[in-house]
Amino acid sequence: MMKSTGWKTLASSALLATLLATPALSLADHHKGQGEGWKEGHHERMLEHMAERLELTEGQKAQLKANRDANQEERMAQREKMRELRKQISEAIDSGADQATLDQLGAELGQLQVSQMQDRHRRYEELESILTDEQKAKLEEMKSERKARWRERHKQHKGGADTQ
Numbered sequence: 001m002m003k004s005t006g007w008k009t010l011a012s013s014a015l016l017a018t019l020l021a022t023p024a025l026s027l028a029d030h031h032k033g034q035g036e037g038w039k040e041g042h043h044e045r046m047l048e049h050m051a052e053r054l055e056l057t058e059g060q061k062a063q064l065k066a067n068r069d070a071n072q073e074e075r076m077a078q079r080e081k082m083r084e085l086r087k088q089i090s091e092a093i094d095s096g097a098d099q100a101t102l103d104q105l106g107a108e109l110g111q112l113q114v115s116q117m118q119d120r121h122r123r124y125e126e127l128e129s130i131l132t133d134e135q136k137a138k139l140e141e142m143k144s145e146r147k148a149r150w151r152e153r154h155k156q157h158k159g160g161a162d163t164q
Contacts, residue, residue, distance in 0.1 A: 047064065053138065053142060054131065054135045054138055055135070055138075056135070060131070063130050064130065067126045067127070071119070078115065078119075081112060082109065082116075085108055085109045086109065089102065089106065
């Protein structure tokens with residue numbers, strides 16, 4: 001009789017574990033197979049949403065798209081180089097590489113990150129240069145709203161502690 005109860009408990013636990021794991025697996029697989037095309041579509045939607053909120057003219061939209069497309073290949077190559085460096089660092093750590101090798105790979109990755117940040121700042125300045133004063137004010141308002149939403153989401157994840 002005791003074995004039967006233990007078996008039922010084990011079977012119930014296994015079933016419960018399976019039911020709890022299924023949503024997590026589907027969430028982890030959410031964008032699988034969508035590849036770079038999904039990202040491109042996502043960026044297009046973000047750009048269109050921003051254009052709508054800022055009430056950009058057709059000329060402003062065209063300029064924004066031209067600015068974005070101008071260095072897209074370079075940005076993609078830079079992103080691929082960063083992925084490759086992260087992979088090299090991971091492999092170096094796993095293989096027990098010396099500190100000098102890790103430092104050199106880390107320095108390369110750091111330089112790419114700084115370059116990426118500079119590029120992002122330059123693109124933001126290009127965006128601002130095509131906006132009217134009213135649109136710039138609206139953009140700042142949108143940034144403040146986004147930061148507030150980010151803080152709220154992260155406050156919830158940190159157990160209610162303010163992250164500021």
